Amino acid sequence: MRFLTKKTKEFTADTVICFVWEDYKTDTELLKYLNSLSNGELMNQIETYKIFNGEFMQTFKLAINEDTKVLLAGLGKKDKLTRQKFSQIVANAARTAKTMTKNNSIAVELIENTNECSNITNNFNKEDSAKITLCSLRIGLYEFDKYVSEKKPKIETIELLNDDYTKELERAAEIGAYTSFAMKFTKDLVNEQAQIATPQYIANIAAQIAKEHKIEAKIYDKNQIKELNMNAFLAVGQGSVHEPKFVHLTYKPKCTPRKKVALVGKGITFDAGGMNIKPATSMLTMKDDMTGAASVLGIIQAMAKLESDIELHAICALCENMTSGSAYKQGDILTAMNGKTIEVDNTDAEGRITLADALCYCDKLNVDEVIDIATLTGAVIVSLGNNITGVMGNNQKQIDKFIETSKKSAENTWQMPILDELKDNLKSNIADMKNTGGRQAGTSTAAWFLSNFTKSKAWMHLDIAGTAYLDKSNKETLQGPTGVMIRTLINYLLS
Secondary structure: OEEEEEOHHHOOOOEEEEEEEOOEOOOOHHHHHHHHHOOOHHHHHHHHHOOOOOOOOOEEEEEOOOOOEEEEEEEEOHHHOOHHHHHHHHHHHHHHHHOOOOOOEEEEEOOOEOOOOOOHHHOEOHHHHHHHHHHHHHHHHOOOOOOOOOOOOOOOEEEEEOOOOOHHHHHHHHHHHHHHHHHHHHHHHHHOOOOOOOHHHHHHHHHHHHHHHOOEEEEEOHHHHHHOOOHHHHHHHOOOOOOOEEEEEEEOOOOOOOOEEEEEEEEEEEEOOOOOOOOHHHHOOHHHHHHHHHHHHHHHHHHHHOOOOOEEEEEEEEEEEOOOOOOOOOOOEEEOOOOOEEEOOOOOOOHHHHHHHHHHHHOOOOOOEEEEEEOOOOHHHHHHOOOOEEEEEOOHHHHHHHHHHHHHOOOOEEEOOOOHHHHHHHOOOOOOEEOOOOOOOHHHHHHHHHHOOOOOOOEEEEEOOOOOEEOOOOOOOOOEEOOOOHHHHHHHHHO
16 A cells, blocks of 8 residues: 655545535635535535535545545534544545545545644644544555455555645654554454464564564574573463464664663464463454564564664564463463563463563663563453553653553553552462462553563553454454554654
């Protein structure tokens, strides 16, 4: 898919998405121009038949001449439009426009919503709009048809329409485009079947990324992982015929880096639960348990393309959590890379065990920040549902900045606590700690467990177990992987 920036009257797409405010039907140059192309018929249709007034998520389709079809998309009232609602409107409009186009291209105008309201979620300029629009178009147009025999035509070109392009606006469009590519990469990898997306398969992809983007790559095999004393990580993968892989990609800017950040992605390529085997229905989507790893591999590509001024490390501990005669068991004592011991209370709480060694590894990188992203706990779904990502960590300034960035990125986050009292939940009589602590405060307890394996003074943990994969569609995203937090993380890293 190509993204082009064009002036309002220069579009070549045969389908144009035009946004309309409720009760402000002629306030954009694009609407005026489209109305003139239709010799006034566009506005005549609206005013005569009273079937469209710009209400939130309302749409109206009209072919205004032989070459151009128009999709009007209602924004609702100015004081009610948030960034997230705008993202929903764009994604919904994209899905509709896709069914209208004949030349596989769509044009869409840039809008802004600036007013006196101090709430950043209700205010966005055209730079913000460019990022949101391009990502949301990608969300709306996304489909995974690799294994479908009869494939439908795909949108090949998106034309972003605006009459005054500044350097800042062009850069914002570039960020939006590469962020959307990172989201598509992540969703494609999560959608891939676990029989294909093994640790070796993803390690091969990581090697290809390194070669394509000219970034450093270290990919460790089982024996090398053992030499690093990552015995906790190794234990989780020992029940599978597919050997574990540990991936470390490093992007370095041409200049002196503004800061150094390690992104750690949970990489369980399939989670059967180990000896604490999951019920059959709970295993249906467990190919998505490597969403964190897929996300960090997508993000590092975007940061390289954008020539970011930060040094970025993408870390993935890749393995399967399977049941077999060689699988790790309840009661086993595991020793992590930093020497701390873990009593295995539940083999289905495996992600935190692999992350323990991955976080220890980051201590050797001399980075300023460590961020892990993981489909970690079912408890976060109970607490926050399927539309809010749980955020925890040990640096309030870092967390505050991240949550503020998530609001600007049209994504929902909520801080959850990590309290010292939680260590009592994980108390073990024979090891330093257990890997689980019961049902109560499960998300925060898991975060406290992880905190024992990092020395970073700026460590943040994102629990995306509820938001990484949707069992049913919402207003923005269809059922399946969501690419959650990629928009926020890229904007955060660039800020």
